[in-house]
Amino acid sequence: MKMQRLVMAGLATLVAPALAVAHPHIFAEARLEIVSDDKGEIGELRNVWRFDELFSASVVLDFDKNSNATLDPDELKEVGQTVLESLSEYNYYTTISDNGKSVKVNKPDSITVDYKDNQLLMMFAVKPAEALPLKGKLSFGVYDPTMYTAMDFPTDDDLTVVGDKIEACERQVVRPDPDEVLAENKDTLTDAFWNDPTGTDMSKLFATRIEIKC
Secondary structure: OHHHHHHHHOHHHHOOHHHHHOOOOEEEEEEEEEEEOOOOEEEEEEEEEEEOHHHHHHHHHHHOOOOOOOOOHHHHHHHHHHHHHHHHHHHHHEEEEEOOEEEOEOOOOOOEEEEEOOEEEEEEEEOEOOOOEOOOEEEEEEOOOOOOEEEEOOOHHHEEEEOHHHHOOEEEEEOOOHHHHHHHOHHHHHHHHHHOOOOOHHHHHHOOEEEEEO
16 A cells, blocks of 8 residues: 555554664755734744655655656646655654643645655645744744654744734754753653653654743
């Protein structure tokens, strides 16, 4: 089945994260835009992910039905639909903190997939599952809780905001130092690993994020 093959290809990292604790196997460059609406709330988060050539090639191998060494529109649509279902359990790799409280996102309407220059691109927007006013300290990021997929923001400008309301807030991009995270959270991380070695929410401590104060 296509879903099983995609899992084996790696997007389902999600399903076999035992090795994920060691190091990532898939690499993607990400861009995240946090958009505010006229009510002074977070309207949506827009994502663009560009995957490494090796992983992209494995997806082509699994979904290229007509063996033309690329992905046609119907094949790209199938990839998008598969990912749409696969990542629902993982909150679409989205992490939102509203003054210390974690916030989930709703399932996106669709995930648009393209294949250019031997790399797979995915584009989609998610909306917070609850009202998220621009008040206090908010934090946004993208990470794989299994740590199988490394989501990297090449520059600080790839974590940005859109909208007059949110642009008026203070903001900074935070890139945690892994050594410092390990040193500061050694006992907590050890307990988290032994309690849930297949993937823990503590992994978000290592994730690049944008913090916003309004």
